[in-house]
Amino acid sequence: MKEKIKKFDVLKINGKNTDRIQDTIVREFALTLFLNTHEVTTLICTPSNLEYLAAGYLFSEGLIKEKNHIKDIYIDLKEGLARVITWKDDLVKSNIYPKTLITPKADRILSLPNDINIEKKPPIKTNITIEKDEIYSLMDKFDLSPQIFMSTGGTHSAALCDKKDLLLFREDIGRHNAIDKIFGECILRDIQTDDRILITSGRVSSQTLNKVSKTNLPFLISKSAPTDLGIEISKQAGITLIGFVRGRRMNIYTHDWRVIT
């Protein structure tokens, strides 16, 4: 296992005090991801749960659809490589240049905005609702969860929740990696996402929504701001998008009928 943190000598200044101390710093790691023989991307990430990250990235970018497609996952920590082997290579070949790309050459930059071109699947239609106090309670638990962040201040987090509790919680230096780790864990451990909630510490962009809209999650909740396309895609995909959940405040951008105020 790679270490997720490392100690460094730091000169800390606090008002009139100057102290040389050992501080905990978050590590970064480059993971080059292969789908069978195709090199897909290189993720700059926190070196933990890399199987989940690899499977989750391929799922959220539309390159694999379900666990049954996966034959094996190899992680080479020394070389910084992940290889996901599928039962059929032709299953994924047609998806490796998905429709969202500007040119076929841009195979490494997936989920591009400017046009809203999420996969044409019907919008999420579940009638589930949530109380605003349930949202505050989930965010309070989310804020108490980060382990790497608390010691380094350098990571993002994501969590899968039901209305009462956090079910999965993952951290990464990349905000999309934290989400992909959640999605990968859901796939590989057969955890369903119907009527559940995703919380992210990070901003919500078209890239975030292109990932989340591969699932059937009706709620996306963020501590931070959305972009215009994040809102537009949420609206089309039938996702209730909530941002700036801080203290006893929140902004509901789309499908606010699912929140009981």
Next chain:
Amino acid sequence: MKEKIKKFDVLKINGKNTDRIQDTIVREFALTLFLNTHEVTTLICTPSNLEYLAAGYLFSEGLIKEKNHIKDIYIDLKEGLARVITWKDDLVKSNIYPKTLITPKADRILSLPNDINIEKKPPIKTNITIEKDEIYSLMDKFDLSPQIFMSTGGTHSAALCDKKDLLLFREDIGRHNAIDKIFGECILRDIQTDDRILITSGRVSSQTLNKVSKTNLPFLISKSAPTDLGIEISKQAGITLIGFVRGRRMNIYTHDWRVIT
């Protein structure tokens, strides 16, 4: 000119109050960057100062070295394209797969970590120093500058400073884009960076340092956390790296002799 913000209807909850209001949201834009006939990358960005962004990205990724190499820059806002034309194409061809890459195929993900393989140039040796109070004063001015952020909460900022004042200030939804806009402006407007200071709102990773180490800036100051490789590269490159500058506190990670406490 593309708008940088857009209005949306938002349900705002604040304690017991629930109001439907118009809120200002930051826009995102995909800019596909060509260097002559080579497609280099697609940047998800804020649509402002795109000439600076294009030139700055190519500079900070080592694909162009100086203004004199650039013959022309075309921006097509409708198609989301930037094309930088150089006088000689062979000038850049040898750099388009720089040494930092894991494989020649990974031409879209530049500045990869795992190894510290910045261009072998001598470390920055300037004897310039700065008072800690000058750092606080610069950060106070930096915090008062953001224009898009103040209305949307959705952008990162970067600034070029001397010891007394902010000289350039740019914002973008991407933290590296904000830095590249500064570097592009320096190149295109012949603004020198010797003995000057870069402030960023964002985290400092190997990618940040691989960009900054293309300049001769001796100071990199962040409101946020560094990664392990951000610190390692700063040390090797002779850069004074300062993080978590908040209120009257800061952490100095490398070459702290340049800060007079």
